[in-house]
Amino acid sequence: MTENENIELAELLFGEEELKTREEYEEMYPYRKLGNKSEVTRLAPSPTGFMHLGNLYSALADERIAHTKEGVFFLRIEDTDAKRKVEGAVELVIDSLKYFGIEFDEGEGLGQGSGIYGPYTQSERKEIYHTFAKELVEKGLAYPCFCEEDELEAIRKEQEEKKELTGYYGRYAVWREKSLDEIKEAISMGKPYVLRLRSQGSPDKEFTFKDEIKGEVNLPENIHDVVILKKDGIPTYHFAHAVDDHLMRTTLVLRGGEWLASVPTHVELFNALGFKLPKYAHTAHMMKIDPETGGKRKLSKRSDPEMSLSFYREEGYHPHCIKIYLMTLLNSNFEEWHRNNPEALPEEFPFSVKKMNNSGALFDMDKLESICKDELSMLDEGAVYEFIENWAKEFAPEKHAVYFADKEKMLSVLRLCMGVGQKRRRKDLINAKQALEFVSIFFESPGDGEDEFKQTPEDVKAILEDYLSRFDYEDDNQVWFEKIKEIAQNNGFATDRKVYKENPGNFKGETSDVAEVVRIAITGRANTPDLWSIIHIIGEEEMKERLSAKI
RNA sequence: GGCUUGUUGGUCAAGUGGUUAAGACGCCGCCCUCUCACGGCGGAAACAGGGGUUCGACUCCCCUACAAGCUACCA
Numbered sequence: 001m002t003e004n005e006n007i008e009l010a011e012l013l014f015g016e017e018e019l020k021t022r023e024e025y026e027e028m029y030p031y032r033k034l035g036n037k038s039e040v041t042r043l044a045p046s047p048t049g050f051m052h053l054g055n056l057y058s059a060l061a062d063e064r065i066a067h068t069k070e071g072v073f074f075l076r077i078e079d080t081d082a083k084r085k086v087e088g089a090v091e092l093v094i095d096s097l098k099y100f101g102i103e104f105d106e107g108e109g110l111g112q113g114s115g116i117y118g119p120y121t122q123s124e125r126k127e128i129y130h131t132f133a134k135e136l137v138e139k140g141l142a143y144p145c146f147c148e149e150d151e152l153e154a155i156r157k158e159q160e161e162k163k164e165l166t167g168y169y170g171r172y173a174v175w176r177e178k179s180l181d182e183i184k185e186a187i188s189m190g191k192p193y194v195l196r197l198r199s200q201g202s203p204d205k206e207f208t209f210k211d212e213i214k215g216e217v218n219l220p221e222n223i224h225d226v227v228i229l230k231k232d233g234i235p236t237y238h239f240a241h242a243v244d245d246h247l248m249r250t251t252l253v254l255r256g257g258e259w260l261a262s263v264p265t266h267v268e269l270f271n272a273l274g275f276k277l278p279k280y281a282h283t284a285h286m287m288k289i290d291p292e293t294g295g296k297r298k299l300s301k302r303s304d305p306e307m308s309l310s311f312y313r314e315e316g317y318h319p320h321c322i323k324i325y326l327m328t329l330l331n332s333n334f335e336e337w338h339r340n341n342p343e344a345l346p347e348e349f350p351f352s353v354k355k356m357n358n359s360g361a362l363f364d365m366d367k368l369e370s371i372c373k374d375e376l377s378m379l380d381e382g383a384v385y386e387f388i389e390n391w392a393k394e395f396a397p398e399k400h401a402v403y404f405a406d407k408e409k410m411l412s413v414l415r416l417c418m419g420v421g422q423k424r425r426r427k428d429l430i431n432a433k434q435a436l437e438f439v440s441i442f443f444e445s446p447g448d449g450e451d452e453f454k455q456t457p458e459d460v461k462a463i464l465e466d467y468l469s470r471f472d473y474e475d476d477n478q479v480w481f482e483k484i485k486e487i488a489q490n491n492g493f494a495t496d497r498k499v500y501k502e503n504p505g506n507f508k509g510e511t512s513d514v515a516e517v518v519r520i521a522i523t524g525r526a527n528t529p530d531l532w533s534i535i536h537i538i539g540e541e542e543m544k545e546r547l548s549a550k551i
Numbered sequence: 552g553g554c555u556u557g558u559u560g561g562u563c564a565a566g567u568g569g570u571u572a573a574g575a576c577g578c579c580g581c582c583c584u585c586u587c588a589c590g591g592c593g594g595a596a597a598c599a600g601g602g603g604u605u606c607g608a609c610u611c612c613c614c615u616a617c618a619a620g621c622u623a624c625c626a
Contacts, residue, residue, distance in 0.1 A: 261621035515586035
């Protein structure tokens with residue numbers, strides 16, 4: 001087609017619409033005035049109503065990249081696929097990220113003053129896309145394609161049989177070289193069409209692309225006449241990405257590694273549109289071991305509950321701990337930094353895109369729990385109280401009513417369980433749910449699933465009876481423990497560890513074994529905070545009741 | 552099938568031509584200790600395989616294996 005025919009075609013396709021010009025848009029959305037090291041990043045989720053760890057992972061990376069250098073982090077909703085749209089999804093994105101302390105500077109759903117680069121929802125940007133699509137048609141870089149699904153299917157089949165590259169390109173691009181008259185005829189028949197890019201790429205050329213994470217990558221040029229506008233006039237991801245990230249002045253596109261393969265398409269699109277290419281950083285996906293195959297695979301929201309962000313809320317993981325965990329995955333030198341600067345906020349860490357991992361990390365629950373223990377142990381009991389209380393109110397109301405009835409009691413329980421005031425803090429608390437369980441010994445008699453005695457039933461009985469007969473509530477911790485030692489002495493247990501070690505055969509055990517019997521009898525557990533203190537929180541009556549149940 | 556990217560101990564990972572190949576989690580042992588913890592010390596445990604290049608390869612190149620991603624009018 002000639003230049004004039006292209007212009008005529010563009011009029012034919014878009015003439016009915018009142019479109020702004022490209023220049024008007026460029027003026028509407030001026031380049032941001034930021035330092036030259038500042039980055040503009042964005043989170044661009046589909047509103048599927050589901051937030052998973054991967055979303056949080058990249059959101060945190062985006063947010064850190066923007067905010068460590070006074071850049072901008074915004075939210076754009078990619079709802080070009082109507083099938084996936086879910087009510088309330090935008091709020092879910094904003095809320096769940098806020099819960100983890102990640103806030104946007106501008107974007108969708110943030111209310112007034114949330115930025116001049118909007119609309120931030122793709123379904124509201126149709127005219128904008130059309131302006132640029134029309135321009136592409138005028139320049140002969142895009143054309144309508146009236147192929148229907150079965151035709152495309154037939155092409156693909158033929159290609160597969162011939163073992164050729166599948167897709168709509170070259171001689172398979174049947175509408176690529178149609179005349180204006182043929183197109184006009186198809187339009188007049190009311191046939192639906194999509195708009196495709198007229199690719200200028202060569203099948204045997206490649207180019208090197210510099211990814212901020214992966215480094216230099218050699219990629220083939222794009223040769224596919226990809227769809228840029230679907231038959232309903234809504235753009236595909238590729239086209240929307242080019243137009244949006246250009247007009248919203250994104251400087252760094254951080255996205256999942258599955259997009260790396262479409263970089264050639266994006267590069268061609270940016271060139272065709274006359275846009276400057278942003279920097280790209282393609283991240284690896286978080287993986288997990290597939291319980292069925294034993295292999296490593298991408299975490300999926302379908303089969304992995306620990307993938308859902310709501311899982312962490314429901315289990316009562318402290319958002320700060322999750323953040324710390326993700327930071328250690330994101331930047332491998334974070335952990336060391338954090339150890340050296342335990343008081344510093346993660347926001348003070350010099351985050352670097354370059355330090356990001358290029359292979360998929362396995363989600364490691366053990367590691368997460370270890371971090372939780374460390375982080376929680378550094379808080380004061382008031383903060384932990386507040387956190388657990390809020391969680392219990394929402395997720396365990398019946399326990400909440402009992403455990404939090406007496407604030408002073410709960411505070412002293414927490415002080416004890418955390419080792420506040422001791423030389424070293426304890427590290428028993430992982431999350432709110434587990435903490436409530438840990439703390440339950442102060443509010444309920446030990447129930448099922450308790451630890452078992454390691455001594456014989458006869459010895460247990462003897463020890464407990466002996467203990468009960470000697471017990472005096474007025475004893476202080478020292479005296480109380482002296483009595484434990486006496487019991488050990490009387491029942492054939494060693495009271496001196498060294499003596500015991502030298503001749504273990506001469507004894508049934510040592511003091512700690514006797515203490516363990518008493519501990520398990522009272523609490524149902526081998527691992528608890530200081531026993532004497534526990535007794536003085538639950539009271540003499542309660543202790544005696546629990547003990548007599550065991551004799 | 553084609554294209555792309557990966558592969559360092561069980562897991563997360565430093566490492567960028569010459570290292571006894573860090574560290575963390577987990578596991579095991581010892582020590583400390585008035586019981587539980589905390590803490591301290593130590594241990595087992597790795598460069599997927601094969602070819603090159605080089606005086607010398609975890610590091611560079613090639614091949615193979617394995618894994619992941621893409622190959623839509625989904626993102």
